[in-house]
Amino acid sequence: MALIVMYRQIQRNQQLTSEQARPYVSMLMGPHITDWHVIELVVRNFGRTAAYNVQFSFPRPPTVAEYENASDGYADVVELQLPRELPTLAPGQEWRMVWDSALDRAEIGQGVESRFEGTVTYYDRPDQPRGWRFWHRPRRQLQTQVVLDWEALPPVQRIELMTTHDLAKREKQKLELLRSVLTYFHYASKETRPDVFRSEIERINRAVAETQDRWRTRQVDQPTDVSLRWGDVENELGKHRNQQV
CATH class of the missing domain: 1.10.287 (Helix Hairpins)
Known part of the structure; x- marks a missing residue:
């Protein structure tokens, strides 16, 4: 009986250690460092280990107004161009891209969605390399549910x-x-x-x-131009920042 209790305790300790020593990637909204009205989309690894093959899934993708093609005061609302995948995020590392201006979005009002729910999917280790042995533990798929809500930001006024x-x-x-x-x-x-x-x-x-x-x-340090988001999303908009949690 004592051996069974000890075995279960060891299992619980191993599970707790595994949960603590894992990546934890989330997606959030944050203001630009120099332009207070420009809101960036931030993907950050808050965990203790690296995250691999980070992908995003939204039933209703985040949207943005196409300001540079606006005419007569009206702009088409299009899907925000997200990268297909982030190969790696080290612990404390983040990736950013410009999303939209809070001032411009407030002027559009109900013409653009304000709340987006999605899932961030990632892995705790790289894909199995050549020469992988069957006794090695397969990598684990992890997910984080995210909510991006413009209404939750401080009012523009x-x-x-x-x-x-x-x-x-x-x-x-x-x-x-x-x-x-x-x-x-x-x-x-x-x-x-x-x-x-x-x-x-x-x-x-x-x-x-x-x-x-x-x-x-x-x-x-020039002010951020929101129109930059219409370039190559993976090469121009995204950038990594190494920061300690």
């Missing part, structure tokens, strides 16, 4: 209000900066020693150069 508040705060900071610069000029211009005057000029020039460099660096 609320986001715009928050943005307006941020703009007002920025304008206030500009006035504060101008006041500080004028105060500095008021006192620095009273200096009569040429060497000190020159050092103040050089200090201002260094500050200007540093600010210009910072501004140019920011210009390198």
